[in-house]
Amino acid sequence: MRKLSRLLGIAALSLAAFACSSSSFAAGRQDFKVCWTIYAGWMPWGEAKTQGIVSKWAKKYGINVDVVQLNDYIESINQYTAGKFDGCAMTNMDALTIPAAGGVDTTALIVSDYSNGNDGVLVKGKGKKIADLKGQQINLVQFSVSHYLLARALESAGMSERDLKVVNTSDADIAAAFATPAVKQAVTWNPMLADLKAKPNVTEVFDSSKIPGEIMDMMVVNTKTLQENPALGKALTGAWFEMMTLMHATSADSTAAINAMAKASGTDLAGFKGQLSTTALFYTPKAALDFATSADLPRTMTRVAKFSFDHGLLGQGAPSANAIGMAFDNGVVIGSKSNVKLRFDPTYVRLAAEGKL
Incomplete structure (x- = not known):
């Protein structure tokens, strides 16, 4: 599931992304696609689609969003990097070492959870x-x-x-x-x-x-697409937190949704709840916002960048762990300010936390 690709293919993916026609990311689009793969922290995306929650929020903002399940995690990231999808569920380290290292400017729209024993x-x-x-x-x-x-x-x-x-x-x-x-x-x-x-x-x-907070699960989107189509950010964020509210409720509907996710992930209710117990999901926009704006986040990503550089994952030409810039809340940037390719932008989660979606 949550594995990194080898360095083979990053250059090719970067070229493929660059070669995508400008119309692929043109302003004023109405149709978007994001992808996800089987993992406890990402099962809510599939259930939100099944429940009609994604389509409801997309309709609110006058767009269409298709949430597509893929069977191979690394292939999902490769397809996102190549421009086949507008967004993709992936970990923080994968976001840095695959699309960002491949030259695709990427925004972490929602940091949805972190591994807490998974x-x-x-x-x-x-x-x-x-x-x-x-x-x-x-x-x-x-x-x-x-x-x-x-x-x-x-x-x-x-x-x-x-x-x-x-x-x-x-x-x-x-x-x-x-x-x-x-x-x-x-x-x-x-x-x-x-x-x-x-x-x-x-x-x-x-x-x-x-190491709480260091292995994060996120929904990332192409930065240019998001900038030109803020409706995508609003629809995805709104749908995600409606799904979180449903999961966190004590109701028959909540139990049914969790049962459905358990079945879809190949386990039973007890097994899925066990996986959720070691997944620190942010069930409210406020909790997600607090994490995304914490001073710990840049420090964590500095550590991740060092590991990635030490293992040759930032690309053949990377001179140091600072080769790829990463942007955070309040204008904080670590790494190269002239090569920012990964952005932890809490704009849309903040809107959700303030009840403005």
Whole structure:
């Protein structure tokens, strides 16, 4: 699901995005498409479409918005980067290292949640600690949020990646790999994480609740499209928070919606609620706004940029972790001010918080 692409293809995607006709992002458009993939924090997009919430908000602003589910997460980001979609659900690190690194100016319209235990480091054996990883091999999706989590785990124990060997393993294969005697350590995310750590003789030595707010899930949109079509930002933001209100209610309609999301994600109600319990969703615009305007956000993204640069994810020509500029609330910019490609713009969430949508 939430894995990063390799550097292969970024240049091609950048050229494809540049080559898209100007009419693709022309002002005054009425039809828009955004995409998402299966993950607890993004299931509300699919249910909001099913419930007619997206179409209601789009109609309010005189536009049409199609919310499209894709089966492959990285392909969804690639298609967004190539200009096939106006918006896409992705993580903060993916937004930086794929579209932004590929030259596509991208705005985080809604930071919808952060992983609060959805990602974890597992070691076979009871009573294990991070220090037990020293000299070992560990399986994970290389250059992913799992890789980032491992780096943070090692840092917390005074270690680094030099102390072990990373074995690149796809998200589709990691559960099967961990089931073999040869693989004794792994990093992954839900729902695989929940299944693996429930097995006997497995210890979770670190999880994303230890680094709250660092692995974010977002709906991003093309900056130029948003600037020329503010109705898109208003419709998506309004629909999202109406869906959050429905999910957070104690009603038959809320239970039905959560049941539907559980089924769509391939689990039951208990399993989906378990995933939601480790997903710090911002159920109100005020909560999302507080996070998006916090002074912690630029600091977090500085850390993410350093990790990305150290692992060669900012592009072949990136001279430093500051190669790509990132803009935040109140005019704060980190990195290159002449190359701002990722923007955490709380404008529309603020409108929602103020009841102005």
